[in-house]
Amino acid sequence: MKLSQYGYEFSEDMIAKYPTVNRDDARLMVLHRDTGEIEHRIFKDIIEYFDEKDMFVFNDTKVFPARLQGCKEKTGADIEIFLLRELNRELRLWDVLVDPARKIRIGNKLYFGDDELMGAEVIDNTTSRGRTLRFLFDGSYEEFKEALYAMGETPLPRWVREKVEPEDEEWYQTIYAKHEGAVAAPTAGLHFSKHLLKRMEIKGIDSSFITLHVGLGNFRTVDVEDLSKHKMDSEQFFVTEKAVEEINAAKSNGHKVVAIGTTVMRAMETAVTVGGKLKPMEGWTNKFIFHPYQFTSADAMVSNFHLPYSTQLMMVAAFGGYASSSRPSRAPTASTTAPAPSTAPVRRAKSSSSATRTGSRYARAWRRTSRRSSAARLS
Secondary structure, eight states: OBGGGGOOOOOGGGSOSSBOSSGGGSEEEEEBTTTOOEEEEEGGGGGGGOOTTOEEEEEOEEEOOOEEEEEETTTOOEEEEEEEEEEETTTTEEEEEEESOTTOOTTOEEEESTTOOEEEEEEEEOSSSEEEEEEEOSSOHHHHHHHHHHHOBOOOOTTTOSSOOTTHHHHTSOTTOOEEEESSOOGGGGGOOHHHHHHHHHHTOEEEEEEEOOOGGGGOOOOOSBGGGOOOOOEEEEEOHHHHHHHHHHHHTTOOEEEESHHHHHHHHHHBOTTSOBOOEEEEEOOOOOSSOOOOSOSEEEBOOOOTTOHHHHHHHHHHOTTGGGSOOOOOTTOOSOOOOTTOOOBSSOOOOEESOOHHHHHHHHHHSOSSBOOEEBO
């Protein structure tokens, strides 16, 4: 497959700037892979497509306030630091991205906070924008972490909104987030409310949790036309013994397994065995999924809408079936704009979600769907 096969007409005004008041009021587009039928529903209706003992698999990673504003020593030039991951707790070493990068060199000192409460020294270059920082702070590790996070902002993608608002700390987080480590939310899960999870429980739909810490590689652009030459950034994941037992039991008993988001699908496809069963695994995955690909871990998938040429769009197209999705789609005439990308929370206007769509049809259908959108796909 070629990169150029994953484009569609797109403009920034198609991106939802705020979430719906109720998480599960986003609009849902359902694609039935076996027939190609498309339905337009509300996200809370998703449980109507599943039965007792079907298994929803969620990513319980937790977003931390990864964006810091600071200044450079001597010149006082403004800088922005994006925390990626902690390398060493005792030495307070972090992998970060810096902006502007061209003026941040090894040996430079940076300061953060209104009173320059915290400093950091650049000790290594990792990529063109990547640096390793050693933070300088007088106090315990707990005090350091508290001060660091107090200065940080919710890492809402810039293409959603330039200015972060206080409410984003809650909105840009799933309600079941548990294990801290993500610099971006697993956005398919943002549409699950407490009420929807309770309705799932009452109906007997089961839930299981894996962890994949979403990294900035989630947003990295593909810059090669031949997709087989693209290299994904690695992301840390954990598929526990408990999750494996729950998911494998559902599969063995003939129930559907539903991956809630591309991050869940990537983790499960990394941990799946030849027989389609999962095995406990933890580590780092750079698995890149695009058409053609044979999925064996999940029967259905929920995903937000994604930007053109993104790796998330490629995975979704592979799952829905790229060839069958190349036909023109008949979307409702009431819908006028394209979907919000997977990173956009959605508020104040109804959003939409889709189930099993892909490729060019995926692009055409979504172009006509309403602006506040999320996507779920079903088999």
